[in-house]
Amino acid sequence: MTENVLEMQGICKDFPGVRALHNVDFALRKGEIHALMGENGAGKSTLVKVMTGVYEKDAGRIVLEGKPIHMRSPQEAQNLGIGTVYQEVTLCPNLSVAENMYIGRGRYAFVQWKRMNAKAARLLNSLGIPARATQQLSSCSLAVQQMIAIARAIDMDCKILILDEPTSSLDEDEVRKLFALMRELKSRGVGIVFITHFLDQVYEISDRITVLRNGTLIGVYEAASLPPFELVSKMMGKALEDVEKIKKPEASAQEASEPVFEAARLSSAAGVRPFDFRIRKGEVNGFTGLLGSGRSESARAIYAADKVTGGETKMNGKKVKISAPIQAMKLGIGYLPEDRKGDGIIAELSVRDNIILATQVIKGFFKPLSRKQAEAFADEYIGRLNIKTASSSTPIKSLSGGNQQKVILARWLLTHPEYLILDEPTRGIDVGTKVEIQKLVLKLAEEGVSVTFISSEIEEMLRTCSRLIVMKDRQIVGELSGTNLTQADVMDAIARGGA
Amino acid sequence: MLLPLSVLALLIVVNLIKGADYFSISLINGALYGNIPNILFGASELVVLAIGMTLVTASSGGQDISVGVAAAITSAVFVRVLLNADHITWLTIVVGFLESAVVGIAIGAFNGSLISIFRVQPMVATLILFTAGRSISFMIDGKLSPVLANELTSRIGGVMPGVPIQTPIILTLAFIALIAAVLKTTNLKLYAEAVGTNEKAARLNGINPIKIKFLTYMILGFCAAVAGFIAVTKAGRHDSVNLLKYVEMDAILAVAIGGNALSGGKFSISGSIIGAYTIEVLSRTLLRLEVGTETIKAFKAVFIIVLMAVSSPVVREFAAKTLRRLRAEADPGQDSAASDPEIVAKKGA
Numbered sequence: 001m002t003e004n005v006l007e008m009q010g011i012c013k014d015f016p017g018v019r020a021l022h023n024v025d026f027a028l029r030k031g032e033i034h035a036l037m038g039e040n041g042a043g044k045s046t047l048v049k050v051m052t053g054v055y056e057k058d059a060g061r062i063v064l065e066g067k068p069i070h071m072r073s074p075q076e077a078q079n080l081g082i083g084t085v086y087q088e089v090t091l092c093p094n095l096s097v098a099e100n101m102y103i104g105r106g107r108y109a110f111v112q113w114k115r116m117n118a119k120a121a122r123l124l125n126s127l128g129i130p131a132r133a134t135q136q137l138s139s140c141s142l143a144v145q146q147m148i149a150i151a152r153a154i155d156m157d158c159k160i161l162i163l164d165e166p167t168s169s170l171d172e173d174e175v176r177k178l179f180a181l182m183r184e185l186k187s188r189g190v191g192i193v194f195i196t197h198f199l200d201q202v203y204e205i206s207d208r209i210t211v212l213r214n215g216t217l218i219g220v221y222e223a224a225s226l227p228p229f230e231l232v233s234k235m236m237g238k239a240l241e242d243v244e245k246i247k248k249p250e251a252s253a254q255e256a257s258e259p260v261f262e263a264a265r266l267s268s269a270a271g272v273r274p275f276d277f278r279i280r281k282g283e284v285n286g287f288t289g290l291l292g293s294g295r296s297e298s299a300r301a302i303y304a305a306d307k308v309t310g311g312e313t314k315m316n317g318k319k320v321k322i323s324a325p326i327q328a329m330k331l332g333i334g335y336l337p338e339d340r341k342g343d344g345i346i347a348e349l350s351v352r353d354n355i356i357l358a359t360q361v362i363k364g365f366f367k368p369l370s371r372k373q374a375e376a377f378a379d380e381y382i383g384r385l386n387i388k389t390a391s392s393s394t395p396i397k398s399l400s401g402g403n404q405q406k407v408i409l410a411r412w413l414l415t416h417p418e419y420l421i422l423d424e425p426t427r428g429i430d431v432g433t434k435v436e437i438q439k440l441v442l443k444l445a446e447e448g449v450s451v452t453f454i455s456s457e458i459e460e461m462l463r464t465c466s467r468l469i470v471m472k473d474r475q476i477v478g479e480l481s482g483t484n485l486t487q488a489d490v491m492d493a494i495a496r497g498g499a
Numbered sequence: 500m501l502l503p504l505s506v507l508a509l510l511i512v513v514n515l516i517k518g519a520d521y522f523s524i525s526l527i528n529g530a531l532y533g534n535i536p537n538i539l540f541g542a543s544e545l546v547v548l549a550i551g552m553t554l555v556t557a558s559s560g561g562q563d564i565s566v567g568v569a570a571a572i573t574s575a576v577f578v579r580v581l582l583n584a585d586h587i588t589w590l591t592i593v594v595g596f597l598e599s600a601v602v603g604i605a606i607g608a609f610n611g612s613l614i615s616i617f618r619v620q621p622m623v624a625t626l627i628l629f630t631a632g633r634s635i636s637f638m639i640d641g642k643l644s645p646v647l648a649n650e651l652t653s654r655i656g657g658v659m660p661g662v663p664i665q666t667p668i669i670l671t672l673a674f675i676a677l678i679a680a681v682l683k684t685t686n687l688k689l690y691a692e693a694v695g696t697n698e699k700a701a702r703l704n705g706i707n708p709i710k711i712k713f714l715t716y717m718i719l720g721f722c723a724a725v726a727g728f729i730a731v732t733k734a735g736r737h738d739s740v741n742l743l744k745y746v747e748m749d750a751i752l753a754v755a756i757g758g759n760a761l762s763g764g765k766f767s768i769s770g771s772i773i774g775a776y777t778i779e780v781l782s783r784t785l786l787r788l789e790v791g792t793e794t795i796k797a798f799k800a801v802f803i804i805v806l807m808a809v810s811s812p813v814v815r816e817f818a819a820k821t822l823r824r825l826r827a828e829a830d831p832g833q834d835s836a837a838s839d840p841e842i843v844a845k846k847g848a
Contacts, residue, residue: 305703326705335703343703348696348764353689360686361705368686411704 005030005159005191011060013046020046024217028191035202036195038212039235039456044195048162052084053077083153084162091149093138097131101152123151143174147181162193179205197292199228213237229495236458257281260450261419266311268301273475279450286453286465289494294474295454296338299421303328303335329362334412338423344408345396352378352392355410381410402429419450438464458490502810503756503773510780517787530658542779543667544726547674549753549775551722553766554715556754558691559614560763561621563719567746568632569606570727571739573599575639578737587649600724607720615712636739646736656732667729674725695763749778
């Protein structure tokens, strides 16, 4: 049992300006399920990509079954018996199950259909996957598709199987089926690397846990001897003893003022359980929880970024209906999305057009701002937020990530919102800009703007928010404010699922 | 903008080499004729369609291949109104045009709803009408190629008494002015570009992508009606089979030559307009070079291949690199030259 199938020693990987992995060791035993844990940017995906030959390591040694190996491509890794299944199913939905399992594998130009189908059927049967070889892939459920992806990966003498967030789009029943398959593979001696954000799943199935943080190895632990609370604190990077206590003195003063925005039993198509929410004038609150806990989905439900499926909303005490972003915007709600590239910037357009966009849309289709006015607005906010750009006509895609984020912030500040939702406004940007954005949030609050702030960095949340709503598994499990607002309490709430 | 303009310049140079009288304009029966007026006259329908095609390309990242067919249908409606009237007056023509415009907008709405609501790929959605359209046009016609034998429509397709410029040229310019006014007084450009570049982000900023795509296809439908109107008055008869045949491909080409990405997003209407005129100049240049009418398409294709290759990012990057290297060779780094006393001394000598 203690035989290591894979050993990685002193792995380093640098990207321009960032050290993604620093001297990381990792060992995978034969027939074990090994969870790889860490918050965003901890280096999990980089480590996996080094393991599967997507990236070449800058330094270090990889030993597979006692033999040192060098991988230059994912194909090579696959030939060595390292299979990977990614978060999204990367198969072809309009091909048959068997085709998906073997396509691109054959050595010959012609496919021997009969043999391929028979082989596929045998493998599906032996793994207990409920699918027929000739069935079209798209007619299988998502979980079965995920299992077929695994079957594809483990065929050809697979020794190591890497599962990157395989459960994120599965429901509870499907997860159970997937786990049964994982246990079956484990009993056959396959070493499985399991990456997930769901703590419960880690404890349900893993034998050992490796924790990474900021590209360095924090430690390797037996799952049975590491309480969830300690795991969370190791992932977030604060030892329990040096947790600083921060109090927000103004928290009590706000109790008196009326809520700006209220929601009751709000739910959305993205799968958040119905939740209640309120925010007062000049308050900064935040949703916290691990990635995938539903913190972003809650924010999106407020703004109607996802289809709202139920609940009531009130703005300044008056009942309002928010079923599309434009309605939220007209009520004075702004939303900075988590995915800056996919949801935030309009890459081709100029910094100026990106800044005036929301204001322009609120004003209306038939009331375009004059060029002069647009330029004045853009220049004003480029100056105020210190956005580094050649001119306001520069396409936003040529700006750095931090400056792009400032442009999106400028877009919403220009609308003079009453309530601003900022989802991960500081992700992937440099430290200097991070601090600038945090200061800006506090200044906005002083001016009477209510802000909901979401960040994976717990310190940042504590610095800016006076009230934290703790989420787990897509529902609110607790709320912390005043003297309860400490790192220890937050971590405790996340781990235990209650405050 | 640089590319279509330089191509246009190149073509004009070729024409001037062929004969120095290229720019000469003569006055015949009170109207101006010559190469330039002929180009402006000939490209009228294409310019109008290229404008609409630019808008749908920007918002939906796809092209409408049914515009020529749509023009055949709308002009059939127009002709029918005229033929049913006992006496053709200016009012009859205005009513006829308005009816054809309504039909054009309805066609745009049909295509637009398939594309924006049902998310059918633009080329597939418009393939439906592309296939069925000329039969529909024929059914509206009632008989084979009805003739518009009256003074008023021939004035629209030709010249107005006392006006030295052919009417289609004026109509085209008026249409360009109308579109310019629409772009000036609405946010069509910003919205269409936002939807075409990043639909998700556009939606989160309060824009309804479905409405915007729908709107651009309706505008293109109107463009088709205008183009059909010009084409049928020019020809003086309605030929369901040949009216504006294959014009959709030229309209798409005009958009591409104008430097617009066919995948949508940022766009330039003026680029497409220049692109449309460039195509017309190209056809006429080939005729002037005595390329036979039956082989002209092959030559046109060769020209387009060269044009697309030159403007492709691969070639552009290579050209930029070569240019840099040549510059570096011609002017070896000033710092090294200055710091090397031998070279300085030699230069001095």
